[in-house]
Amino acid sequence: MAEIQIKNVAKTFGAYQALHDINLTIQDQEFMVLLGASGCGKTTLLRIVAGLETATTGEVWIGGRRIDHLPPKDRGIAMVFQNYAVFPHLTVFENIGFGLRMQKLPNDEVKRRVERTAELMHIEQLLKRYSGELSGGQRQRVAVARALAMEPDVILMDEPLSNLDALLRMEMRAELKGVLAESNTTAIYVTHDQVEAMSMADRISVMHQGKIVQAASPIEVYRNPAAEFVAGFIGNPPMNFLPATPSGNGKWTVGGQDMNGPVSSETLKFAIRPEDLRPSETGLKATAKVVEPLGAHLLVTCDVEGALFRAVLDSDMTVKPGDVLTLAPQTDRVRWFNPETTLAVA
Amino acid sequence: MTSVTTDVAAPDARKAGKFVYVTAVVLLCAWVLVPIYFLLINTLSSPDTVNSFPKPFWPEFDLGSLTFFAGFAGMLTALKNSILVAGMTMIMSIVIGAPAGYALSRFDFRGKELFRLLILLTRAFPLPLLALPLAVMFIQTGLDDTVFGLALVHTTLAIPFAVLITFSLFSGIPIELEEAAWTLGCTRLTAFTKVVLPLILPGITASAIFAFVISWNEVFAAAVLTIENRTLTAFLLQNLDTSPLHLKFAGGFILVVPALIFIFAVRKYLFAMWGIANR
Numbered sequence: 001m002a003e004i005q006i007k008n009v010a011k012t013f014g015a016y017q018a019l020h021d022i023n024l025t026i027q028d029q030e031f032m033v034l035l036g037a038s039g040c041g042k043t044t045l046l047r048i049v050a051g052l053e054t055a056t057t058g059e060v061w062i063g064g065r066r067i068d069h070l071p072p073k074d075r076g077i078a079m080v081f082q083n084y085a086v087f088p089h090l091t092v093f094e095n096i097g098f099g100l101r102m103q104k105l106p107n108d109e110v111k112r113r114v115e116r117t118a119e120l121m122h123i124e125q126l127l128k129r130y131s132g133e134l135s136g137g138q139r140q141r142v143a144v145a146r147a148l149a150m151e152p153d154v155i156l157m158d159e160p161l162s163n164l165d166a167l168l169r170m171e172m173r174a175e176l177k178g179v180l181a182e183s184n185t186t187a188i189y190v191t192h193d194q195v196e197a198m199s200m201a202d203r204i205s206v207m208h209q210g211k212i213v214q215a216a217s218p219i220e221v222y223r224n225p226a227a228e229f230v231a232g233f234i235g236n237p238p239m240n241f242l243p244a245t246p247s248g249n250g251k252w253t254v255g256g257q258d259m260n261g262p263v264s265s266e267t268l269k270f271a272i273r274p275e276d277l278r279p280s281e282t283g284l285k286a287t288a289k290v291v292e293p294l295g296a297h298l299l300v301t302c303d304v305e306g307a308l309f310r311a312v313l314d315s316d317m318t319v320k321p322g323d324v325l326t327l328a329p330q331t332d333r334v335r336w337f338n339p340e341t342t343l344a345v346a
Numbered sequence: 347m348t349s350v351t352t353d354v355a356a357p358d359a360r361k362a363g364k365f366v367y368v369t370a371v372v373l374l375c376a377w378v379l380v381p382i383y384f385l386l387i388n389t390l391s392s393p394d395t396v397n398s399f400p401k402p403f404w405p406e407f408d409l410g411s412l413t414f415f416a417g418f419a420g421m422l423t424a425l426k427n428s429i430l431v432a433g434m435t436m437i438m439s440i441v442i443g444a445p446a447g448y449a450l451s452r453f454d455f456r457g458k459e460l461f462r463l464l465i466l467l468t469r470a471f472p473l474p475l476l477a478l479p480l481a482v483m484f485i486q487t488g489l490d491d492t493v494f495g496l497a498l499v500h501t502t503l504a505i506p507f508a509v510l511i512t513f514s515l516f517s518g519i520p521i522e523l524e525e526a527a528w529t530l531g532c533t534r535l536t537a538f539t540k541v542v543l544p545l546i547l548p549g550i551t552a553s554a555i556f557a558f559v560i561s562w563n564e565v566f567a568a569a570v571l572t573i574e575n576r577t578l579t580a581f582l583l584q585n586l587d588t589s590p591l592h593l594k595f596a597g598g599f600i601l602v603v604p605a606l607i608f609i610f611a612v613r614k615y616l617f618a619m620w621g622i623a624n625r
Contacts, residue, residue: 050525050529051528051529052525052528052529071528071533072525072528072529073528073529073530073531073532073533077529078529078530079525079526079529081522081525081526082522083520083522085520085522085523085525085526087523087526087527087541088523088545089541089544089545098527098530098540099530099531102530102531102532102536103531146526146530150530150531156529
């Protein structure tokens with residue numbers, strides 16, 4: 001059992017506050033992704049859990065044991081680094097067995113576990129090589145195997161795939177997900193790549209300016225972003241926003257059209273994902289500016305009353321720049337945000 | 347038309363540039379190599395040839411001057427002292443310098459930049475100014491005329507280089523390697539001995555050899571602070587003054603050659619000291 005509890009963790013670097021009062025509980029065997037742009041504090045949070053950084057205030061618990069005062073080696077964690085950190089003076093075998101040797105396990109046990117994890121990561125033919133003789137992808141596999149061989153309660157990964165090329169990244173993504181699901185460890189995975197986050201995570205914590213904005217399942221984060229930041233960060237292309245003026249009783253004027261929405265007298269923002277728009281008889285009047293055929297679909301960048309607006313349409317449609325489209329938003333997918341608090345309005 | 351003229355002009359400029367470059371390289375090499383060459387010729391020549399002109403292009407391989415030195419009274423003691431002092435300097439400057447280099451590369455602390463500057467400034471302070479107070483202090487503490495006392499002075503001379511070289515070596519090792527070792531069950535100390543040390547050992551060796559050479563070549567402090575226990579440099583300085591020319595050459599030769607060989611062996615790490623990538 002390795003439930004991770006992060007309680008009121010804050011971190012300041014001099015005058016700069018990197019993390020504000022973070023509270024997060026990660027279930028046993030859960031795959032939690034910390035997602036955010038660079039500088040949002042996600043790596044700092046991971047390093048605090050790892051023990052490579054000390055929190056200014058707050059507590060970290062793993063499996064019911066408070067660990068924030070312990071050195072990394074006593075926390076029951078293993079970590080995979082962005083630049084792999086494969087020891088250049090040791091063979092792949094000795095790299096994977098490094099932690100086991102530190103635990104003073106007998107030779108045959110080390111050999112058994114190294115060979116098993118090497119097989120799991122498909123690097124059993126590389127065991128005699130040095131890191132200088134490996135490709136980036138192979139080094140990545142060694143780094144993961146080294147962490148897995150420890151059979152840790154918790155595995156921490158800091159952008160492990162970001163140094164790989166796109167194709168390899170996709171392959172490793174699926175493989176890593178499978179291997180980790182089998183290993184029964186709790187995982188924290190830091191990335192800035194929303195596709196990685198969406199495809200791998202049990203739960204995503206979206207971070208922004210040292211705070212967790214939303215922690216929820218990938219589909220929840222995608223469908224019901226808790227804040228404007230999440231809506232604009234997740235999804236490619238991101239959500240569209242239009243100013244909405246209330247006309248009373250849950251009626252709204254958006255882009256010159258009447259819409260139904262929440263009952264409120266304040267000005268709100270209307271939001272809709274580009275793929276939730278359909279060409280229709282009635283709807284938003286959008287002037288096409290740029291048309292990008294992407295094969296699977298058509299990405300049209302338009303202008304709705306001066307605001308940038310994107311629509312993902314069927315690739316069979318013929319749209320030319322300058323065309324005026326009438327786009328109807330799928331009513332159950334429309335979301336509303338308060339521009340002052342930037343939070344979602346139910 | 348313009349494209350044609352530039353096409354013609356460019357190779358000319360490149361040729362001229364190359365000529366300047368080659369000339370500079372040749373001149374610099376000659377600056378260093380010609381004296382060493384004459385040293386070699388004169389060392390391996392008989393006394394008559396040394397005093398004659400012109401010199402032969404090839405040395406005669408007359409080992410007379412060198413054999414004379416081998417049998418010269420006090421010579422072997424001086425050699426032993428030199429090796430002892432240089433060896434101690436080597437060990438002390440690494441033991442003191444390497445932790446400083448590690449601290450500079452791994453930790454942020456107040457006055458770090460000032461510390462780096464001060465390390466360099468110790469080299470700007472002229473030794474002759476220090477010689478008298480040092481001699482007085484050494485006599486008071488009983489360190490005068492001892493191998494250890496001289497090694498202390500040489501260590502202060504070698505430390506700046508030891509710090510700078512090891513700083514650059516440690517900086518070349520990603521901190522993630524150490525962090526990975528910590529997460530894999532190492533303490534700070536075991537991570538250092540199992541990961542960092544094996545990686546920088548060649549560089550540390552080079553830095554140690556460089557400290558050895560600094561001590562080996564140092565003559566001023568050696569001449570001031572020792573009387574009985576002279577090092578080779580001080581010993582030769584004292585005796586060669588009154589020696590015939592061919593012995594001066596031979597003495598110079600025995601001093602220069604070990605230093606040259608050592609420096610040649612560690613040259614790529616000396617580049618590293620100034621931040622030029624060597625890997």
